[in-house]
Amino acid sequence: MKNLLFIISFTLMSSAIHAQIKTNHIAVHVANLEKSSQFYEEILDLKEIDEPFKDGLHAWYDICGGAALHLIEAPDVPNEISKINHLCFSMENMDAFISRLKTTGYPFEDWPGEKGKITTRPDGVRQIYIQDPDGYWLEINDDY
Structure with missing residues (x-):
């Protein structure tokens, strides 16, 4: 959590950018999309929303406040830090951030x-990807 606060502080430090950020989605690497989707729909009662990839390996769910849960099926859930598991922030002015x-x-x-x-x-x-000091991945995108 200390490292996430560092990234948020870094993002807001610049006098050139004082744009507010918001959580866009949380991505979770799953071994079986069908089984995971069933859990999130039936157990947690999440509503599935449109997903842009249309490849059978992704599912998106509304988690309120404009945020989404993004399930990504990939083989062998990793033991190491993976870019698939990331926190995403949307920027109003991504070009200035870059x-x-x-x-x-x-x-x-x-x-x-x-x-x-x-x-x-x-x-x-x-979208771009950055890592916090511990190596956790953060996606920054312009879907503000």
């Missing part, structure tokens, strides 16, 4: 791991 990262030398990458690059999802949302 400029500040470049100015300060704070590393970021796209989904495949190419340093200094931006991913554009199938729905047009742009």
